[in-house]
Amino acid sequence: MKAPRQWSIVIILVLLLILAWLVFDSLGAHNPLRDGLSQVISPLQLVTKRAWEPVSGLFAGVGRMSELRRENEALHAEVSELRTQIILLNEAQIENEDLRRQLDFKSGVPNYQLLAAEIIGHDPGNYWQYFTIDRGAEDGLRRGMPVLSEAGLVGRISRVSKNAAHVMLLIDPSSSVSAYIQRSRTTGLVQGHPGQGLVMRYIPQAETVVVGDVVLTSGLGGYFPRRLVIGQVVEVHRDDVEMFQSATIAPAVDLHGLESVMVLLNFEPFDVPEE
């Protein structure tokens, strides 16, 4: 009789834990159980990740030797081309600022205040797309803040504990971002889709969408600032009987290869609902 009683105790304890967790989750943004566990697990994750990095880098390097050589040559060529472009752009910027000053225009370039963060953990499954970063409430992070990389939009902060935060990626099924196509200015909604990446929905049938179109945030709804790069159209789905067309978007950011990100601190998101 001893074993079944022990089992009943274990099951009751687990059920109580789940219940307490759900109650704390529903009461507010901070769940002491999650925060406590997170404080224990976050440093361990960071140590595990750092310990693995040299080994993982070595394996990846050996396996991709010839590919890396080709990539290196291509990057050298690109760097030379980009240097020339930078010089020309600097000239254009100086000229632009000069003309703006003459016309008394306010600068259109946003003044982003960014905080760098390292990714220390990933959502363990293939259905939800989140990761954990090593910055939290102590660093000034709040729920809803946009998360970026050099290439574009990554997602937004969905949960904050004392020294870590969860980031919901663009490709999570709960993610929804108001967007527009740069070339045609057509608006739509970019949503995450498990197994399929990103899909832009609600594009009016009359609009023309072509493969290669760049998709940016529209700023509508107030969750994200305007003009952040989301990605490029790779496939257009159009059906005459549907009211809208949709497009598959390749994210500008390699969301699975990210190691660090930046949190946009000086953007006030519009009242983000609980995830």
Added chain:
Amino acid sequence: MYSDGDVSTSKTVAIGVYLGIPLAFLVALSQTALVNDAWLLGVRPNLLLVFTVAWVLLRDVKQGIILGMIGGLVLEVNSGATFGSILLALSAALGVAALGEINAFQGAWFLKYLVIAGATLVYGLISVVLLGFMGHWLPLGVALVHIILPEILLHLLLMMPVYGLLLWLGHRLEPRAVELD
């Protein structure tokens, strides 16, 4: 239970759990910190599922569930899903693994592969249903083709080394039972 000798004495069971708890913790930690580098066929493997299923097949379902709870808790902290989703899916998948103890193919070489495929399918189906309850209905065909089937293939590949490692560890660390007449 081991297929080549019974070691289910109270002492070995205790060793098993004490060995399994840090292992389950380590596996879960690795899954959140490292497995993102291991994308294959468009999906990441669920190391904890493979580990606990192998543990259930080698020992018993009760130990597997205890380890699943501990590892599952680590995963829950890192997951965006509603708390309890991973524990629920994992418990159901381990229920499938427990069937491996009581079926006609017990002892057959392919049993572990059959069980991990079934457990992955159940884990995936429960995850799809939970996703639906959260308001994100995913067509079953899409889930099967893009997520569940690649996961099954990946887990079939992983089952052999994980099962072999746990079997080897069991033989190295635990004494065999000796019958005294």
